[in-house]
Amino acid sequence: MDTKTANLIIDRLGGTSETARLCDIQPPSVSEWRKTGIPKAQLKFLRLAKPQAFEGIVIDGETVTSEPPCESEQNRRSTDKAATP
Numbered sequence: 750m751d752t753k754t755a756n757l758i759i760d761r762l763g764g765t766s767e768t769a770r771l772c773d774i775q776p777p778s779v780s781e782w783r784k785t786g787i788p789k790a791q792l793k794f795l796r797l798a799k800p801q802a803f804e805g806i807v808i809d810g811e812t813v814t815s816e817p818p819c820e821s822e823q824n825r826r827s828t829d830k831a832a833t834p
Contacts, residue, residue, distance in 0.1 A: 750786035754806060759783060761802035762795065771798060 759779060762768045769776040772791055782788070787795070796803050796813070803813040 750792070750808065752784060752786060754808070755786045756783050757806065758787060758792075758795070758802060762799055768795070771795065 759765060759768050759782065762771065765776050765779045765783070768782075769779045772779070772794065782791075792808070800813075806813050
């Protein structure tokens with residue numbers, strides 16, 4: 750993730766302090782994300798916690814919609830059960 754996208758997401762979440770509060774971490778850690786990008790685990794958590802903040806942002810080549818992220822067929826392991834409609 751590029752720093753421009755990380756900054757946009759953090760700003761949409763309410764800034765450095767609010768993002769830190771959401772993740773139960775210290776603000777300096779989130780300030781570092783502005784320079785290095787949001788770590789994948791925290792990104793997934795934030796997308797589930799505040800999906801509206803990600804609306805219209807391109808992540809991993811896909812534009813985020815208001816729907817929370819879900820596991821695609823290609824990411825599912827062969828031992829996982831297929832999703833039922």
